[in-house]
Amino acid sequence: MAGNTSNKQGxxxxxxxxxxxxxxxxxxxxxxxxxxxPYGQNPPHLHPRATEILTVLEGSLYVGFVTSNPGNKLFSKVLNKGDVFVFPQGLIHFQFNIGNNEAIAIAALSSKNPGVITIANAVFGSKQTISDDILAKAFQVDKNIVEHIQC
Incomplete structure (x- = not known):
């Protein structure tokens, strides 16, 4: 049964x-x-305790992950029905539906409890917020932009 995708991420x-x-x-x-x-995403996130292998069942997804410092290299690919992609443990990764139809994928993870850290939620939505000054400097943006994102 399809899940309800009527949210901000789609x-x-x-x-x-x-x-x-x-x-x-x-x-x-x-x-x-x-x-x-259509055009929904599983936003940038990571699994601290698992590698993920994703298989597309329906639709087309643009997927990718970013390696660790200092390289920060993006590995990405467009996947179609039946295609598979691996996201290494602990690395930031994402999926984006590039089609105007719904898409479905199944992910297998190498842990009974993989955990998930959604980057935007962790950085901009933490309970006890991270200082605007710290985030403004980290992202090299004006403090007002950080305040706007945190709203």
Whole structure:
């Protein structure tokens, strides 16, 4: 059954991990179904405890990940139905539906509890916000822009 993608990102992730199925305990695997609205995205995020392998079931996705410092190299590709892509553990990655139809993917992860850190939420939406001055300097933008993003 398709997930509800009527949100700001235009996607929904339905996770199947040890929190949903206790039988996955000690098996070292979990799954996720990702539904994408037309031009929806699974925004930049990372899994601190798992590598992810993504298979496209329907549609076309532009996907990619960025290597660690100092290289920060983007590896990206357009995937179509049946294509597979791997996102290494701990690296920032994303998926974007480039089509005007819905897309569906299945992700397998190498941990019963992979965790997820959505970059924008962590940086701009932390509870106890990160100082505007710190973020303005880190992103090399005016402090007013940071304040606007945090609203």
């Amino acid at each position: 996607s929904i992730v339905t996770a199947v991990n040890v929190a949903q199925i206790a039988g996955l305990n000690t098996l070292g695997v979990s799954l996720a179904r990702v539904d994408y609205a």
